[in-house]
Amino acid sequence: MVVSMMFTLMVPVIPDLPRLLSAPAEDASWAITSTLLSSAVFTPVSGRLGDMYGKRRMMVISLALMVIGSAICVFTSALPLVVLGRTLQGCAVGVIPLGISIMRDLLPSGRLGSAMALMSATLGAGGAIGLPVGAVVAQYADWHMLFLVAAAMGATGLVLTLTIVPDSSLRAGGRFDFPGVVGLSAGLVCFLLPISKGGSWGWTSPLTLGLFAAAAVIFAVWTFVELRVANPLVDLRTTTRRQVLLTNLASIAFGFAMFGTQLVFPQVLQAPPATGYGLGLSLFEAGLCMAVGGGMMILLSPVSARITGAYGPKVTLILGALLAVAGYAGALAVMTEVWHVALAATIVSAGAGLGYAAMPASIMSAVPVSETAAANGFNSLMRSIGTATASAVISTVLAAHTVRLGAASLPTQDGLRYALIISAAAGVAGMAISVFLPRRRPSRPEAGPGRVVSRPSGVQAPS
Numbered sequence: 001m002v003v004s005m006m007f008t009l010m011v012p013v014i015p016d017l018p019r020l021l022s023a024p025a026e027d028a029s030w031a032i033t034s035t036l037l038s039s040a041v042f043t044p045v046s047g048r049l050g051d052m053y054g055k056r057r058m059m060v061i062s063l064a065l066m067v068i069g070s071a072i073c074v075f076t077s078a079l080p081l082v083v084l085g086r087t088l089q090g091c092a093v094g095v096i097p098l099g100i101s102i103m104r105d106l107l108p109s110g111r112l113g114s115a116m117a118l119m120s121a122t123l124g125a126g127g128a129i130g131l132p133v134g135a136v137v138a139q140y141a142d143w144h145m146l147f148l149v150a151a152a153m154g155a156t157g158l159v160l161t162l163t164i165v166p167d168s169s170l171r172a173g174g175r176f177d178f179p180g181v182v183g184l185s186a187g188l189v190c191f192l193l194p195i196s197k198g199g200s201w202g203w204t205s206p207l208t209l210g211l212f213a214a215a216a217v218i219f220a221v222w223t224f225v226e227l228r229v230a231n232p233l234v235d236l237r238t239t240t241r242r243q244v245l246l247t248n249l250a251s252i253a254f255g256f257a258m259f260g261t262q263l264v265f266p267q268v269l270q271a272p273p274a275t276g277y278g279l280g281l282s283l284f285e286a287g288l289c290m291a292v293g294g295g296m297m298i299l300l301s302p303v304s305a306r307i308t309g310a311y312g313p314k315v316t317l318i319l320g321a322l323l324a325v326a327g328y329a330g331a332l333a334v335m336t337e338v339w340h341v342a343l344a345a346t347i348v349s350a351g352a353g354l355g356y357a358a359m360p361a362s363i364m365s366a367v368p369v370s371e372t373a374a375a376n377g378f379n380s381l382m383r384s385i386g387t388a389t390a391s392a393v394i395s396t397v398l399a400a401h402t403v404r405l406g407a408a409s410l411p412t413q414d415g416l417r418y419a420l421i422i423s424a425a426a427g428v429a430g431m432a433i434s435v436f437l438p439r440r441r442p443s444r445p446e447a448g449p450g451r452v453v454s455r456p457s458g459v460q461a462p463s
Contacts, residue, residue, distance in 0.1 A: 002157040003092045004126030006066065006150045007035070011131060012138040012283050013146065020143055023079045026200050033196045034083045038090030040192055040384050041185045046094030047101070047377025048233050052176060055098045055105070055373050056167040063158040066092035070151035074144050089150065093384075095157075096123055097376030100360045104372050105168035113305040117357035121301040124258065124353055128294025131266075131287030139284065172370035174231030181233055183222035190215035192385070195392045199399060234378055235371055243366035244375065246437050247359055248382040250317055253430030254359075255386025256393075257324045258352035260423025263394045264416055265345045266290060268335055274405055277413045279338050289342040293349025300350055304357035313365075314437035316358035321431030323351025328424035332417060348423075355430065356383075362437065390426070394419045 010032070013020060017028040042062075050058040069088025072081055096119065103115045137145050194201070194208040201208050226232040238244060269286035271278025281289070308316045327347030334340050360376055367375040401415025411419075 001122040001126035001129075002063075002153040003066070003095050004123050005130035005133070005153060006070075006089055006092065008127045008130030009134040009137070009146045009150055012134045013143050016143075021077060021079045021082060027079060029197075029200070030079070030083050031086050033193070034087045035090035036196055036384070036388060037189055037192055038087040039093040040188050040381055040388075042091040043094045043097065043380050043384070044184065044234060044374065044377040045181055046091070047097055047373040047375070049176065050094075050098045050101065050373035050377075051172040051370060052174065053171070054167060054169075055102045056161065056165055058373075059095050059098045059102075059161050059165070060158065062092045062095045062098070063154050063161060065089075066154040067151050067158060070147045070154060073147035074151060077144075085147070092154065093380065094377055096120075097360075097380050098373050099165075100364075100376055101373035102165065102168050104364055104369070105170050106166060113309045113361060114302050116360045117301040117305040117308070118298070120357040120360060121297040121304075121353050123356055124297045124349060125294035127262075128291045128297075128349070131290055132284050133287075135282070135284040135287050170369060172231075177226075177229055177231055177233040180222070180226055180229065183218060183225065184233060187215050187218040187222055188381075190218060192388055195388050198392055199395055203396070234374065238367055238371060238375065239378065241366055242436075243438060244363060246433055247313070247317075247362040247366075248379055250355070250430050250433045250437075251359055251379055251382040252386035252389070253426050253433060254317075254320070254324075254352055254355040255383035256390040256426035257321075257328075257386075257423050257430060258348070258356075259387040259390035260328070260394060260419065260426070261290070261293065261345050261348045261352075263391065263398075264419050264423070265331070265341050267398075267411060268341055268416060269338065271410055272405065275403065275410055275413070277335065277416065278410075279341065281338065289338065290345055292342055293346040296346050296350045297353030297356075300353050301357055304354045307354075308358050308361050312437075312439050313358035313362035314434055314439055317355050317362070317434035317437065318431055320351040320354030320356075320358065321427050321434060323354065324348045324427035325351075325424050325431070327351060328420050328427065332420050332424075351427070359383075386426075390423070393422060397422065 014032065017023075017031055018025045021028045021031065046058045046062055065088045069085040069091075072085035072088070076082060076085075100116050100119055103112060103119070107115055133149070134146060137149060190211045194211040198208050223236060226234060226236050239248065266286050268277060269279050269281045269289055270283060271280070273280050304316055307319065324347075327344045327350075330347065331341065331344035335344070359379055363375050363379050364372055397418050398411040398415045401412045401418065402409045403412050
């Protein structure tokens with residue numbers, strides 16, 4: 001909850017970042033881009049380190065980095081230091097797959113499904129709660145207080161982790177794959193950077209195309225090397241299993257579909273009525289409307305666990321995608337009242353919540369215990385790629401369909417409709433991919449070939 005809230009706390013001040021940081025808009029945007037890049041790079045790395053040296057230890061390190069990064073931003077308005085702080089904040093995202101992996105190691109099988117579903121739901125719920133909280137802090141206090149709130153939340157999570165969360169002594173053997181880290185990091189930066197900056201650089205500019213080409217080459221070489229390493233950062237043979245591969249592809253689609261709500265519905269709620277579609281709410285009021293969807297994700301987490309336990313993650317993912325598509329279809333039909341938008345956003349969030357809760361169960365039923373955190377981290381990376389792609393695609397669509405209203409440039413109603421259609425199409429893609437998953441979860445495999453797993457006394461092996 002703490003980690004996901006940290007990302008949306010800054011949303012209220014994003015339009016004012018150039019003024020607050022005394023930097024051009026393109027440079028100020030690095031305060032956002034740096035978090036995206038660091039979270040994408042560090043999540044699979046922290047997962048692999050957690051499998052090898054301790055998941056709780058990596059949770060503590062990740063939260064400590066978040067606290068340090070937030071503290072840096074509290075005391076400065078200098079762009080380089082803010083970017084550094086935001087980069088360290090992004091390293092905390094790995095806490096979510098690490099926590100789910102600890103649950104697999106230590107919880108009885110009867111409690112595991114509902115626990116994973118609840119923690120997965122906090123990913124969206126925390127982000128939804130962060131919007132109104134960030135709006136209140138930004139409206140009534142200095143913007144640095146946003147980082148003070150993030151530091152306090154991170155410190156709270158750190159203390160609770162140290163005092164309450166038990167350590168899992170399950171360890172994977174082998175040496176850490178440093179070349180794999182370098183290759184994956186370089187490939188992700190070359191891929192995600194033009195996705196996030198393509199709108200300002202130009203999608204056909206030499207820099208954008210050159211980075212995409214570099215990413216393709218780096219990933220090809222990285223794949224060749226990883227397949228020949230004894231203890232790879234990402235076990236590509238495991239990721240190509242049908243269950244894991246399809247779940248990761250569905251994660252990209254769900255991440256895209258979920259992020260559409262954050263890009264479209266708040267603009268409709270906040271736009272002035274003179275646009276013909278705007279409902280004229282404040283940022284705080286719009287945040288409260290969006291927070292309802294986050295609460296729904298929490299409420300539906302036990303439902304998701306029961307469906308997954310009874311019918312397998314395939315059915316849960318399909319139902320989640322259907323709900324997301326239904327929410328977008330309802331928004332396309334009518335968005336003339338606040339409750340219309342709030343209801344549509346809640347339905348989409350409920351669908352995404354079902355999908356998010358089912359993905360860890362699908363992944364962990366197909367990977368060895370020794371690779372739980374790494375596999376969950378890679379799955380989180382796929383979801384992040386989906387959200388980054390959604391941001392780039394929908395932002396480009398909205399930028400191509402604008403209308404001038406005084407000094408402001410706002411999206412047209414047609415542009416918003418196109419964005420809704422694209423988001424709904426992502427939901428349809430997620431549903432189509434999920435159809436090909438096995439209907440029932442297979443038995444969870446133990447340590448894979450060549451893996452050494454130490455199990456503490458008193459900890460029962462997963463069934």
